[in-house]
């Protein structure tokens with residue numbers, strides 16, 4: 486595994502719509518492993534492939550319950566609403582309030598290419614929507630309601646604020 490450089494706001498790859506992964510090849514498996522390592526090293530709870538400069542539909546997450554990998558994820562249903570604070574590894578030092586659905590059902594493939602269906606709520610649902618937005622070229626700043634003030638050393642992404 487290798488840690489990859491995380492691209493930051495201003496890089497055009499973050500504004501592109503990512504393409505579907507046609508097949509889980511060795512290269513994709515390696516990319517997924519590297520994305521997980523990169524996310525953990527950065528203390529993030531989620532990472533989308535465009536954030537490492539790859540415009541393909543892959544996201545990885547870990548909100549404290551172990552790694553989750555989704556290839557070609559689709560939001561099958563989104564219900565309720567919830568406003569909470571988000572950060573983004575591609576937008577360092579900024580925390581913003583974003584309104585999201587409070588419950589989502591996501592379909593897609595896992596890292597082995599098997600079809601999966603995932604029900605999520607709370608901060609996990611929020612993180613999934615944030616990462617899937619990255620695949621559409623949408624950033625949290627496009628959806629922000631207001632800036633949030635976060636005390637130094639008190640990262641909501643690490644604490645799962647609002648869960």
Ligand code: ZN
Pocket residue numbers: 572573574575615619
């Ligand atoms: Zn992000």
